[in-house]
Amino acid sequence: MRPADLLASSWRAIRTHKMRSALTMLGIVVGIASVVLTVGLGLGTQKDVSEQIAALGSDLLIVSPGSSTDESGMRGGFGSGETLTLTDADALASEVAVPDAADVAPEKASSLSLEYGESNWTTDVTGTSTSWPEVRSRDLLYGSFFTEDDAADGASVIVLGAETAEELFGTTSVVGQEVTIDGEALEVVGVLAEAGSSGETSLDDIAVVPMTTMVERLDDSGNSESVDTIYVKAASSDSLSAASQETTALLLNLHGIASADDADFTVEVQDSLLDAATSVYEKLTVLLTGIAALALLVGGIGVMNIMLVSVTERTREIGLRKALGAAPANIRNQFLIEAMILGLSGGAVGVIIGVGLALALPSVLGSTIVVSGLALVVSVVVAVGIGAIFGVYPAARAARLAPIDALRDQ
Amino acid sequence: MTVITRDPLDVAAPVIELSGARKTYHTGDIEFEALRGIDCRIFPGEYVAIVGPSGSGKSTLMNILGCLDVLTSGRYVLAGEDVSQMDEVALASARNRRIGFVFQQFHLLSSLTALGNVELPLVYAGVAPAERRERAMVALQRVGLGDKSRNHPGQLSGGQQQRVAIARALVTEPAIVLADEPTGNLDSHSTRDVLGMLDDLHAEGSTIVLITHESDVAARAGTVYNVTDGQFVGAGTEIAK
Ligand SMILES: Nc1ncnc2c1ncn2[C@@H]1O[C@H](COP(=O)(O)OP(=O)(O)OP(=O)(O)O)[C@@H](O)[C@H]1O
Numbered sequence: 001m002r003p004a005d006l007l008a009s010s011w012r013a014i015r016t017h018k019m020r021s022a023l024t025m026l027g028i029v030v031g032i033a034s035v036v037l038t039v040g041l042g043l044g045t046q047k048d049v050s051e052q053i054a055a056l057g058s059d060l061l062i063v064s065p066g067s068s069t070d071e072s073g074m075r076g077g078f079g080s081g082e083t084l085t086l087t088d089a090d091a092l093a094s095e096v097a098v099p100d101a102a103d104v105a106p107e108k109a110s111s112l113s114l115e116y117g118e119s120n121w122t123t124d125v126t127g128t129s130t131s132w133p134e135v136r137s138r139d140l141l142y143g144s145f146f147t148e149d150d151a152a153d154g155a156s157v158i159v160l161g162a163e164t165a166e167e168l169f170g171t172t173s174v175v176g177q178e179v180t181i182d183g184e185a186l187e188v189v190g191v192l193a194e195a196g197s198s199g200e201t202s203l204d205d206i207a208v209v210p211m212t213t214m215v216e217r218l219d220d221s222g223n224s225e226s227v228d229t230i231y232v233k234a235a236s237s238d239s240l241s242a243a244s245q246e247t248t249a250l251l252l253n254l255h256g257i258a259s260a261d262d263a264d265f266t267v268e269v270q271d272s273l274l275d276a277a278t279s280v281y282e283k284l285t286v287l288l289t290g291i292a293a294l295a296l297l298v299g300g301i302g303v304m305n306i307m308l309v310s311v312t313e314r315t316r317e318i319g320l321r322k323a324l325g326a327a328p329a330n331i332r333n334q335f336l337i338e339a340m341i342l343g344l345s346g347g348a349v350g351v352i353i354g355v356g357l358a359l360a361l362p363s364v365l366g367s368t369i370v371v372s373g374l375a376l377v378v379s380v381v382v383a384v385g386i387g388a389i390f391g392v393y394p395a396a397r398a399a400r401l402a403p404i405d406a407l408r409d410q
Numbered sequence: 411m412t413v414i415t416r417d418p419l420d421v422a423a424p425v426i427e428l429s430g431a432r433k434t435y436h437t438g439d440i441e442f443e444a445l446r447g448i449d450c451r452i453f454p455g456e457y458v459a460i461v462g463p464s465g466s467g468k469s470t471l472m473n474i475l476g477c478l479d480v481l482t483s484g485r486y487v488l489a490g491e492d493v494s495q496m497d498e499v500a501l502a503s504a505r506n507r508r509i510g511f512v513f514q515q516f517h518l519l520s521s522l523t524a525l526g527n528v529e530l531p532l533v534y535a536g537v538a539p540a541e542r543r544e545r546a547m548v549a550l551q552r553v554g555l556g557d558k559s560r561n562h563p564g565q566l567s568g569g570q571q572q573r574v575a576i577a578r579a580l581v582t583e584p585a586i587v588l589a590d591e592p593t594g595n596l597d598s599h600s601t602r603d604v605l606g607m608l609d610d611l612h613a614e615g616s617t618i619v620l621i622t623h624e625s626d627v628a629a630r631a632g633t634v635y636n637v638t639d640g641q642f643v644g645a646g647t648e649i650a651k
């Protein structure tokens with residue numbers, strides 16, 4: 001039997017029972033549409049998350065004092081909180097020693113009470129350099145960040161987070177106002193644009209001052225040299241690992257430590273965020289994939305069910321075809337191809353509906369749905385595969401029918 | 411009626427050669443022997459009728475001759491090929507190449523046109539579409555239905571449907587045409603029509619085996635075999651025309 005004839009006879013059988021074929025396809029349509037949607041939703045979420053992480057700075061190295069083996073107790077009590085210094089930060093800013101770093105910002109923070117008139121508000125006040133907005137990917141809502149001159153002079157200036165300004169002044173438009181910390185009056189030169197939150201800490205409840213101001217006027221920890229964190233922004237995310245190696249090498253050298261295992265500091269990529277996001281995304285994907293797989297299973301069982309009905313109903317036709325010379329394989333292939341055509345058409349319609357919903361839903365749900373061409377092709381292939389898998393048993397039954405029994409069937 | 415005496419010069423090999431043909435059906439524990447040792451030779455161009463009472467084993471014999479079923483014991487040689495030992499695939503091919511069936515219930519596919527139905531055996535023979543259509547058309551014209559080729563079975567009379575079935579039986583140029591009660595579902599007019607058709611085929615050289623329980627139908631054949639309880643009673647009798 002010629003393949004074209006096989007295809008034609010399967011196609012004719014489907015067209016003869018239009019309503020039934022459409023209902024059989026429906027299961028596959030729903031299954032594939034939900035696959036397209038769930039995969040799209042998964043990819044969309046992944047895209048959203050990685051964009052958010054990119055906004056936070058995935059090209060960022062976080063250098064903190066203390067060894068990463070601290071928790072095992074090995075280096076505990078070494079004064080790990082004070083092993084990073086302003087000198088380290090200045091050295092890291094050198095283009096020669098760390099060529100892959102674009103910018104460096106040390107941070108020294110202290111929880112302090114800010115006062116304005118009758119109101120006061122306690123927040124983390126951070127001393128840093130002028131490169132901070134660039135390094136931490138922050139924009140200003142009003143005013144400007146403090147200048148190099150301010151930094152050099154230890155000027156009485158402060159930049160407030162939007163939430164801090166709101167709490168203290170009841171408004172964010174506060175450039176030019178004065179806040180008092182421990183009796184020191186500081187002029188508000190800028191207000192940061194909102195950045196949301198990272199984990200439990202709000203990125204908007206914050207106050208930023210020049211490092212010199214922090215060290216000389218506000219901080220009372222007694223150690224004027226030490227810093228809490230040094231942020232190193234790599235030239236690009238590609239040069240992140242190079243920047244990390246250079247940073248480690250330079251600090252080991254400065255601290256006079258021979259082996260990286262003995263380091264009294266830790267260089268971290270902002271991986272933890274990514275890890276957390278990835279694990280959420282993976283859980284979501286597993287859940288959605290499970291739902292889609294169930295939908296497809298139900299669709300597949302629908303195909304098998306209808307094919308079995310079809311074999312029973314067409315027993316006489318099968319008998320006749322065998323009497324006229326159809327080999328068992330011819331009969332089997334006809335039913336198998338029928339099931340695969342149902343899968344293919346169901347898959348194609350499902351893809352169309354899925355893409356339609358993927359285009360329509362984001363405006364309703366507010367979440368991104370990414371339609372990937374590969375996912376569409378895979379969906380259709382899966383649909384055909386389901387037709388084939390669930391068609392095998394009915395097709396085998398049809399092929400096994402004895403011609404005389406089949407012909408006698410009334 | 412006279413006992414068959416063959417022309418000694420007729421050296422043609424038989425199309426059908428049954429020897430010691432037995433068929434036993436098993437229904438649960440019960441065994442039923444439907445054919446009890448039949449010997450029979452049918453030669454090219456013969457028109458044979460098989461008659462007998464209901465339940466005597468005529469359809470069983472027809473299924474065997476048509477390669478739709480296999481013998482429990484004995485030997486069946488069809489057009490020189492021993493069919494008794496064939497597997498399902500080989501039997502399907504033998505049916506396709508050697509046999510043309512005409513059934514009592516017509517057995518046409520309602521989703522296909524008359525032409526499509528006649529083409530069907532050629533589809534399974536793997537004949538290309540153009541040649542297939544042409545041969546099917548010739549067969550339809552032979553049964554006088556050239557103008558009905560596009561009709562579906564539902565748009566044809568019973569007699570016409572059976573003629574389409576005859577065209578389908580002829581289209582592969584089979585070694586033998588097997589007809590089981592081909593007029594069982596037809597009125598007297600259509601019966602005459604279809605029997606006339608078989609007469610014409612016989613006149614043109616086809617080998618025909620007709621199963622019937624009506625003696626006037628059997629009277630058209632050249633040779634009549636009488637089946638009773640799964641056995642031939644007496645020898646084949648030639649009908650004097
Ligand atoms: N598949 C089967 N299983 C068991 N017994 C069967 C089977 N087919 C036929 N028989 C039995 O074999 C015997 C012969 O049946 P068959 O159909 O050959 O009769 P027939 O001569 O064609 O009768 P009719 O003229 O009524 O069509 C019957 O007794 C029948 O009950």
Ligand SMILES: [Mg+2]
Pocket residue numbers: 468469470
């Ligand atoms: Mg019968």
